[in-house]
Amino acid sequence: MHTPLARIVIVDDSDSVLRYLTHLVTKFFGEGAAIAFSDPLAALPWCLVNEVDLIVVDNVMPGLSGLQMIEKLRQQGCNTEVPIVMVTTCDTKDVRYTALQVGATDFLQKPVDRIEFMTRLNNLLQLGRHIREAREHAAHLADEVRKATRSILEREREAILALSCAAEFRDNETGSHLVRMATSCRIIGLNLGLGEDDIELLFGAAPMHDVGKIGIPDHVLLKPGKLTEEEREIMMTHAQIGWEILSKGKSRLMQMGADIALCHHERWDGTGYPNGLAGTDIPLPARICAVADVFDALISRRPYKEPWPVDDALAFLIENSGTHFDPACVDAFMKDVELVLHILGKFTPDEELAGFRVLR
Structure with missing residues (x-):
């Protein structure tokens, strides 16, 4: 025809x-x-x-x-x-x-x-x-650019994850903490309505939150008991150290990682460190990471503490919403908390968490 x-x-x-x-x-x-x-x-x-x-x-x-x-x-x-x-x-x-x-x-x-x-x-x-x-x-050229950019980002994330794991390894942690924390950040970001690109950046940048611990002396970082005031001051410098390491990078991923490293210990009410930022002056990625990091730290075993029961850790987030944490970030976390627990269970040995409820 x-x-x-x-x-x-x-x-x-x-x-x-x-x-x-x-x-x-x-x-x-x-x-x-x-x-x-x-x-x-x-x-x-x-x-x-x-x-x-x-x-x-x-x-x-x-x-x-x-x-x-x-x-x-x-x-x-x-x-x-x-x-x-x-x-x-x-x-x-x-x-x-x-x-x-x-x-x-x-x-x-x-x-x-x-x-x-x-x-x-x-x-x-x-x-x-x-x-x-x-x-x-x-459109073909744009697709090729997206593929090339994705490949570069993947290599960048691999390098970042290796660096982040090096810091966590010194803290007697495993890479599972990074995956759990980053996954929780992704869910919070999704429920906050962030765009797909920003959520993927957050997922890649979140594991860098504690990279500054690589500069903390072993006698402080690995101390099994309570830190002295002087030791606590040394430990707090990991936020600034992390920022100094990451802020030299020019990519959006590195810049977000630098913000998270510097600000994830700031508190919503302004009583955090290192700069006493409050409310929305704290970068949103850092506010998201604060919720995910604290929750995972509470339910995980550490040299200086036993893991908390999950219900107690959830109650802590709710009780400190509006003081320690951005209320919107806590709400976004709690909106899909069962999904969070289900996913976190895939990256965690059963004995590592107390009362961990893996939902089937």
């Missing part, structure tokens, strides 16, 4: 004009190229659900004028790259200006000249093809 060179819709309530234009299109572009409608109310829905290369529409028609049809086509989703030619007996500037405003591409005046008609249509079809090819090429 012969495939037409183009699909051209012709809409005109005059049978003689419709037959004439259909004949011209068929002769030049082949059988099946012309899709003819004498009723604009039938043509409109057909054009909205079918792929066409060009539309030729009369202006003065019963039920729906050419201007109205063009406006509805553009408003209801007809691709702006599809050329629309309006055929009219009126050559006033007002009609042309209005047609352009509603989305017409070109004009033809009745009686339609055969040579002019075919030349205009051919030029518009070629222009439409060039635009589509350029758009497809741009």
Whole structure:
């Protein structure tokens, strides 16, 4: 079966004009190229659900004028790259200006000249093809850029995770803490309505929260008992150390990681460290990480403490919402707490948590 060179819709309530234009299109572009409608109310829905290369529409028609049809086509989703030619007996500037405003591409005046008609249509079809090819090429390039960017981000995240694990290893922790904490951050971010890109950045940056511990002496970091005031002051410097390590990076991932490292021990009421920030002055990623990190720390075994029961840890988050934690972040955590517990259980040995409820 012969495939037409183009699909051209012709809409005109005059049978003689419709037959004439259909004949011209068929002769030049082949059988099946012309899709003819004498009723604009039938043509409109057909054009909205079918792929066409060009539309030729009369202006003065019963039920729906050419201007109205063009406006509805553009408003209801007809691709702006599809050329629309309006055929009219009126050559006033007002009609042309209005047609352009509603989305017409070109004009033809009745009686339609055969040579002019075919030349205009051919030029518009070629222009439409060039635009589509350029758009497809741009989309292909954009897809290649996304793939390359994703590959770079994955390598960056691998390096960051290795660095973060090095800090956690010194603290007698395993990489499972990083995965649990980052996963909780992702769920909180999702329930806060963050965009997909920001959630993925948060998931990649969250494991860097304690990277500054790599600079804390062993006698402080690994001390099994309560820290002295002097030792506590040393421990608190890990936030600044983490920021100094990460802030040198120029990527969004590293910059978010630097903010989290510096601010995840700030408190909503301004009593945290290192800078005593309060409320929304604390970067949102750090506020999210504060909830996820404290919860995971409470339910995990540490050299200086036994793990808390899950219900006690949840109660702690709720009791400290609005003082230690951003209330919105606590609410976002609690909204899907069963999902959080289910996912965290996949990365945690049973004996590591007390009273951990893995939901089936």
